Amino acid sequence: GAVVSQHPSRVICKSGTSVKIECRSLDFQATTMFWYRQFPKQSLMLMATSNEGSKATYEQGVEKDKFLINHASLTLSTLTVTSAHPEDSSFYICSARGLVGGGTEAFFGQGTRLTVV
């Protein structure tokens, strides 16, 4: 399958600071990227969907001013958690979808464990 690289895998930050998470599709062009949040022993909750070159579409209840998403190119999307607070601590996962081998499967990054102290 195609490779999606997410960086960093773990980050600890102080309350009030901002954190940027990168998601790259390494061997295919990702026209759509999805950002998820996952709490321990819970499912993936979709936060937002972004298409290259356009504004992200946020799910209900997700603060777009707090979770800034940029999908500037066909291989890179970033999620910035602004003014992070301890309740933002979670596992964030990106997923990229594009034409790979004729299909339109979605491939996941390895996730980023964010801890806000």
Added chain:
Amino acid sequence: QKEVEQDPGPLSVPEGAIVSLNCTYSNSAFQYFMWYRQYSRKGPELLMYTYSSGNKEDGRFTAQVDKSSKYISLFIRDSQPSDSATYLCAMTTVYNQGGKLIFGQGTELSVKP
């Protein structure tokens, strides 16, 4: 009621057992059904993908979809300790660039040597 229901487990089986994982759903518009495997602190990886009703087999894994009952299953034959992971079902109405995946909460599986 959640759109997709999945028993979170945990499920513990001995090595070599047949494992049955299941999800039920409420949205009859779902047409594409997927099973993902997620190891601890990693992103999910796609195991099986099925369109509409029917069975699909890939090695030790078999996916079944029964749209009339709104019920999907994943069977793992000859389970191995390396199969220990969380298994997530996911489904969508439209499997293209914009189709959102709706996930079950995942079933934690442990295969004991």
